[in-house]
Amino acid sequence: MKRCRFEFPYYDKKIQDYVQYECKIEEEDILESGFCIFHDENYLTDPVNREENERNVRRKLTKKIDQNLSDNEPLDCYAYHLPKFSVIRRRFNSPVNFSDSVFVGGAFLHDVQFAEYADFSGAKFGAKISLSKSKFTEKADFSGTKFMKEASFWGAQFLKEADFSRAKFEEEAGFNDVQFTEKADLSDVIFMKEANFWGAQFLKEANFWGAQFLIADFSRFQFIETPIFAEAQFTEKADFSGTNFKKGVSFKKSNCMRRGGKYKWK
Numbered sequence: 001m002k003r004c005r006f007e008f009p010y011y012d013k014k015i016q017d018y019v020q021y022e023c024k025i026e027e028e029d030i031l032e033s034g035f036c037i038f039h040d041e042n043y044l045t046d047p048v049n050r051e052e053n054e055r056n057v058r059r060k061l062t063k064k065i066d067q068n069l070s071d072n073e074p075l076d077c078y079a080y081h082l083p084k085f086s087v088i089r090r091r092f093n094s095p096v097n098f099s100d101s102v103f104v105g106g107a108f109l110h111d112v113q114f115a116e117y118a119d120f121s122g123a124k125f126g127a128k129i130s131l132s133k134s135k136f137t138e139k140a141d142f143s144g145t146k147f148m149k150e151a152s153f154w155g156a157q158f159l160k161e162a163d164f165s166r167a168k169f170e171e172e173a174g175f176n177d178v179q180f181t182e183k184a185d186l187s188d189v190i191f192m193k194e195a196n197f198w199g200a201q202f203l204k205e206a207n208f209w210g211a212q213f214l215i216a217d218f219s220r221f222q223f224i225e226t227p228i229f230a231e232a233q234f235t236e237k238a239d240f241s242g243t244n245f246k247k248g249v250s251f252k253k254s255n256c257m258r259r260g261g262k263y264k265w266k
């Protein structure tokens with residue numbers, strides 16, 4: 001039987017070791033290139049059949065998601081190339097793996113529940129992404145993820161660790177009304193445009209160590225624990241007016257205080 005030739009030494013975070021990733025996509029979805037419709041990096045950008053190919057991948061992805069949802073099987077979309085798609089008001093009871101995937105089209109995942117580990121690490125969002133009102137019951141991993149267009153997490157809830165370390169937001173990032181119940185790791189994150197945290201809540205450790213901001217709005221904010229902004233860089237504006245640092249704050253080696261004139265402090 002023909003099988004996709006995509007193979008990759010994949011770091012399995014559960015067993016903490018490299019394993020050889022093998023694609024299990026079946027015959028009918030294997031292209032002449034030897035890759036399946038999800039792993040062939042040229043399939044969605046084919047100048048002649050682009051729309052038809054997008055429709056095909058979207059249909060097969062929807063089928064795969066529906067199947068995994070009904071079987072409660074882990075959803076494996078490792079290093080997939082994905083067209084515009086949406087998932088609304090669904091609940092994934094098993095781990096979801098979109099790590100190293102390339103979202104060629106926009107992804108609209110509204111009011112989705114991730115009951116197990118949600119892995120988006122190293123993914124590239126080439127178009128707008130929305131995870132508004134989504135709920136992450138277990139760890140949400142966006143480490144090293146690249147958001148090339150607007151990203152909205154409006155009203156999302158992270159009930160366990162949220163890892164955005166080394167993520168890069170090239171356009172506006174919206175974390176309005178987001179609740180981080182456990183540790184939020186935003187160390188070395190890069191916000192190239194506005195980062196909006198208006199109404200967000202950090203109930204445990206908020207780590208912005210080495211983060212880079214252009215415009216950061218943390219006004220009227222309440223940090224329960226001591227947030228870390230050590231070595232963070234603010235290029236244009238940081239608004240911490242009316243912010244309540246209950247247990248203090250660390251701005252060690254950050255340029256926030258040095259350029260105090262530009263910042264608003266209570």
Ligand SMILES: [Zn+2]
Binds near residue numbers: 005006025035036038
């Ligand atoms: Zn494949």
